[in-house]
Amino acid sequence: MIIRKCRRLLRMRGVKTFKKMFVYGSFSLTFFLIAQRILSDGQSQSIQLPTTKKTTQAEDQQFQIVFDPKAKPQVKEKENPAENANLPEQSPDLYNLKRVKGFSYDLFLFSAVVGNSSADKKWDNIVLQGWEHRMYENTTFGCCIKYTSGLMLPVNMTRKVHWAYRNKVQMPVKQYICPNPRHNTKDIIEAVTISGSKKHEQCHKKYNWYITPYFAHAHKKEIAVCTKFMYGSLPADEILSWFEVHRRLGVNKVLTFTYKLNPEATKVLDYYKSIGMVETKPFSLPRASRGRKVVEVGVKNMQAWNDEQIPVYDCFEKLKGYKYVAVLDIDEYLIPRGNKTWNELFDGLFKVRPWAAGFTFLVHLHLTTWGVTSNSSQFKIGQYTNRTKAMADRMKHISMPNRLGVGGLSTHTFTPNWTMKYKRFQAKEAEATLHHFRSCRKDWKKKDKNKCYELERFTDTSVSDIFLPIEKDVLKLKASILNT
Numbered sequence: 169m170i171i172r173k174c175r176r177l178l179r180m181r182g183v184k185t186f187k188k189m190f191v192y193g194s195f196s197l198t199f200f201l202i203a204q205r206i207l208s209d210g211q212s213q214s215i216q217l218p219t220t221k222k223t224t225q226a227e228d229q230q231f232q233i234v235f236d237p238k239a240k241p242q243v244k245e246k247e248n249p250a251e252n253a254n255l256p257e258q259s260p261d262l263y264n265l266k267r268v269k270g271f272s273y274d275l276f277l278f279s280a281v282v283g284n285s286s287a288d289k290k291w292d293n294i295v296l297q298g299w300e301h302r303m304y305e306n307t308t309f310g311c312c313i314k315y316t317s318g319l320m321l322p323v324n325m326t327r328k329v330h331w332a333y334r335n336k337v338q339m340p341v342k343q344y345i346c347p348n349p350r351h352n353t354k355d356i357i358e359a360v361t362i363s364g365s366k367k368h369e370q371c372h373k374k375y376n377w378y379i380t381p382y383f384a385h386a387h388k389k390e391i392a393v394c395t396k397f398m399y400g401s402l403p404a405d406e407i408l409s410w411f412e413v414h415r416r417l418g419v420n421k422v423l424t425f426t427y428k429l430n431p432e433a434t435k436v437l438d439y440y441k442s443i444g445m446v447e448t449k450p451f452s453l454p455r456a457s458r459g460r461k462v463v464e465v466g467v468k469n470m471q472a473w474n475d476e477q478i479p480v481y482d483c484f485e486k487l488k489g490y491k492y493v494a495v496l497d498i499d500e501y502l503i504p505r506g507n508k509t510w511n512e513l514f515d516g517l518f519k520v521r522p523w524a525a526g527f528t529f530l531v532h533l534h535l536t537t538w539g540v541t542s543n544s545s546q547f548k549i550g551q552y553t554n555r556t557k558a559m560a561d562r563m564k565h566i567s568m569p570n571r572l573g574v575g576g577l578s579t580h581t582f583t584p585n586w587t588m589k590y591k592r593f594q595a596k597e598a599e600a601t602l603h604h605f606r607s608c609r610k611d612w613k614k615k616d617k618n619k620c621y622e623l624e625r626f627t628d629t630s631v632s633d634i635f636l637p638i639e640k641d642v643l644k645l646k647a648s649i650l651n652t
């Protein structure tokens with residue numbers, strides 16, 4: 169109890185300390201590493217992104233540890249006091265992050281998702297999300313699976329998926345794919361971990377080193393959004409307006425992680441969790457080791473941008489059974505033209521381009537730095553109705569997750585399953601655009617002081633037209649959430 173109180177205190181302090189750093193809003197990243205050429209009229213041509221890597225020679229050699237799948241449940245683990253000294257306690261309820269036995273502070277598991285590799289396979293595929301020190305780049309590991317029967321089974325890893333920043337940071341993010349050899353039995357996976365840092369290592373018996381997997385279910389008619397993080401001083405009002413607009417547009421589910429989120433916003437998010445629209449957990453970062461920079465969520469550097477891929481990978485695996493999946497930030501509104509719902513818009517787009525894996529959307533910036541254009545609303549989206557012309561500025565996308573390649577989802581783009589001949593397209597401005605409410609970008613101010621003011625402004629009420637008629641109800645909802 170006391171420990172919890174202390175933690176809460178620390179967390180609250182954290183909010184203050186980092187207030188300056190946490191200017192709420194979007195994660196606008198410079199993905200200059202990602203080469204992509206999108207043709208202006210629709211079709212985008214496919215340069216394979218460096219997000220995944222076919223098994224290289226090094227990986228082909230497999231790891232040298234020989235695992236026997238028929239091995240009996242493991243013998244007692246040998247405790248290594250030196251290794252276990254000074255370890256923080258890791259309770260599964262408090263942390264979704266796990267260190268892995270044998271890797272010191274060089275490998276952290278964030279989540280594990282069990283899914284189906286194809287329509288006729290049942291729970292045959294395990295995908296783990298995590299961070300790994302770059303020195304392990306060419307090392308392939310194994311997985312250890314703990315079943316409800318008590319059996320602990322070591323398996324060889326099928327594939328390691330690398331994110332674009334693999335050479336740029338100390339702790340690049342990874343996906344590890346392992347098979348579930350018992351998918352045809354009644355034995356259910358209870359916990360999973362990585363193994364193989366040392367030769368002849370067997371599955372570790374201590375539950376502490378394992379993570380509990382999430383089972384990805386089919387939701388064939390539903391639309392989900394991945395918003396990565398909600399953190400710091402993000403105002404409750406911005407969560408409310410985003411959810412109420414997107415709920416009306418037909419969004420069924422939102423996955424997000426919180427990080428030092430203020431209490432009022434947390435209450436609002438808890439409300440959406442209580443009605444089943446949100447799945448959320450506190451986000452945690454691996455601690456610094458071997459020169460890893462101590463980073464926070466939302467700061468602008470390589471390691472932080474790399475870290476943002478973790479919730480996207482996590483979303484991708486968990487949301488594989490949804491009809492459509494979007495990656496949007498909480499200050500971005502994807503608005504179809506002509507009073508359509510998302511479902512109507514997407515169905516229409518995919519009907520015209522049956523080989524699409526997904527669509528990117530042009531962006532209208534509603535720059536708050538310009539000043540308010542209307543005082544008739546107390547919400548940002550009602551106050552800033554001026555926007556730029558449609559720009560290819562950090563575009564976002566929606567996709568059909570079952571048409572993407574391995575590790576094929578990221579913040580600003582997606583990788584279609586090329587072997588199935590799926591392609592990437594860009595939606596026309598007349599179909600839908602993304603309305604991004606934000607202040608002028610700092611690097612604009614640096615390079616060209618006036619750029620922000622030189623941009624042409626257009627008055628566009630397409631977001632506020634949806635919101636203003638419901639604002640009164642939203643205020644009532646807010647009062648009822650915050651007063652309980």
Ligand SMILES: *[C@@H]1O[C@H](CO)[C@@H](O)[C@H](O)[C@H]1NC(C)=O
Nearest residue numbers: 224226302303304305306307
């Ligand atoms: C992994 O292999 C690649 C290709 O052979 C090489 O360029 C890279 O330096 C290797 N990484 C490490 C950490 O050894």
Ligand SMILES: *[C@@H]1O[C@H](CO)[C@@H](O)[C@H](O)[C@H]1NC(C)=O
Nearest residue numbers: 230234235236237322323324
């Ligand atoms: C893992 O790979 C090694 C080397 O290729 C092989 O000897 C072993 O049988 C494999 N283990 C399993 C469980 O498939």
Ligand SMILES: *[C@@H]1O[C@H](CO)[C@@H](O)[C@H](O)[C@H]1NC(C)=O
Nearest residue numbers: 284290291384385386488489
């Ligand atoms: C995977 O298969 C199981 C069992 O058939 C099913 O319940 C589940 O919805 C499937 N998941 C997805 C994402 O299709």
Ligand SMILES: *[C@@H]1O[C@H](CO)[C@@H](O)[C@H](O)[C@H]1NC(C)=O
Nearest residue numbers: 416505506507508509633634
């Ligand atoms: C938009 O659609 C809603 C619900 O279908 C309808 O009530 C409203 O009148 C429509 N508005 C316009 C401008 O077409």
Ligand SMILES: *[C@@H]1O[C@H](CO)[C@@H](O)[C@H](O)[C@H]1NC(C)=O
Nearest residue numbers: 539540541542543544545551
């Ligand atoms: C909104 O209110 C502020 C403060 O009262 C005022 O300065 C501003 O001119 C108003 N803006 C508009 C567009 O009415």
Ligand SMILES: *[C@@H]1O[C@H](CO)[C@@H](O)[C@H](O)[C@H]1NC(C)=O
Nearest residue numbers: 286572573574585586587588
């Ligand atoms: C593409 O789809 C096919 C058929 O479903 C599948 O066998 C293959 O593994 C997929 N490729 C990728 C990169 O996901």
Ligand SMILES: *[C@@H]1O[C@H](CO)[C@@H](O)[C@H](O)[C@H]1NC(C)=O
Nearest residue numbers: 538539540541554625626627
């Ligand atoms: C909004 O845009 C209109 C049309 O370009 C312009 O006349 C007006 O001054 C702008 N107001 C603000 C606050 O940007």
